[in-house]
Amino acid sequence: MRAAKQILVVEDDRTLSRGIVLALGGGELALTEAHDLREAERLRQEQPFDLILLDCGLPDGNGLDWCVRVRRESPVPIIFLTANDTEYDEVAGLEAGAEDYIAKPFSLAVLRARVGNVLRRQESSSRVVLDGFVFDFEQLTFTRNGEPVELSKTEQKVLQLLVRSRGSTVPRERLLDRVWGDAEYVDENALSVTVRRLRSKLEDTPGKPRYIKTVYGIGYTWAVKP
Ligand code: CA
Numbered sequence: 084m085r086a087a088k089q090i091l092v093v094e095d096d097r098t099l100s101r102g103i104v105l106a107l108g109g110g111e112l113a114l115t116e117a118h119d120l121r122e123a124e125r126l127r128q129e130q131p132f133d134l135i136l137l138d139c140g141l142p143d144g145n146g147l148d149w150c151v152r153v154r155r156e157s158p159v160p161i162i163f164l165t166a167n168d169t170e171y172d173e174v175a176g177l178e179a180g181a182e183d184y185i186a187k188p189f190s191l192a193v194l195r196a197r198v199g200n201v202l203r204r205q206e207s208s209s210r211v212v213l214d215g216f217v218f219d220f221e222q223l224t225f226t227r228n229g230e231p232v233e234l235s236k237t238e239q240k241v242l243q244l245l246v247r248s249r250g251s252t253v254p255r256e257r258l259l260d261r262v263w264g265d266a267e268y269v270d271e272n273a274l275s276v277t278v279r280r281l282r283s284k285l286e287d288t289p290g291k292p293r294y295i296k297t298v299y300g301i302g303y304t305w306a307v308k309p
Contacts, residue, residue, distance in 0.1 A: 087113035088133040088202055093123040093149075094164060095141050099187075103136065106191040107198060119143045127153065131248035134201060135161045137181075147179050154180035156250040156307060160201045164189075211246050216285070218246060232284050237262060241277050242285075245295060249305040252298045278303060 094100040095118045104114045117123035139146040163184035209221035215228040225232045240262045263269040282289040
């Protein structure tokens, strides 16, 4: 089975927050609630999310400011939940790096549709330019300092998961599940071997990686400030 997409809901209106969790939860989506920015930041540091639903007015600050901060470290898509037109400035939201916004009150059908759109877009947002790398997960072309790099299917999948959550640690179980989830049998070294190969192809000094870091006991991370 595929791992559920992880969504962080940052909303201080607990009734609304609960409603969102009930409306979207189960099945393909796993939701986590935070009721202020402090909690949201703590959760974000703990695990990578595929999407953040973010209220603007929170007890300990403004969602827009936090969005700017998150964006410096992570490409995770953010959808603002806005109470009224005066609370949220669309231009400011886009400048802060938000993907979309939904004005309250919204129907759960609209919420589901917007969330689905952003997740699909993210799934296919295929071109990543980082330092000397250009990874195109749609064209399946990968270059390092302009030189093509050949990657196996498995290496591509692992790389994509790490790069998409860059700056956050992706747990081993999640990588195993997403990349080998459909396989009948997985060699327990498969992931370590794949990471070693990726390092040998992408790192200057594979034994002392700048980008693909091991987070002992947890998983791997693509370091944003190598
Ligand atoms: Ca609020």
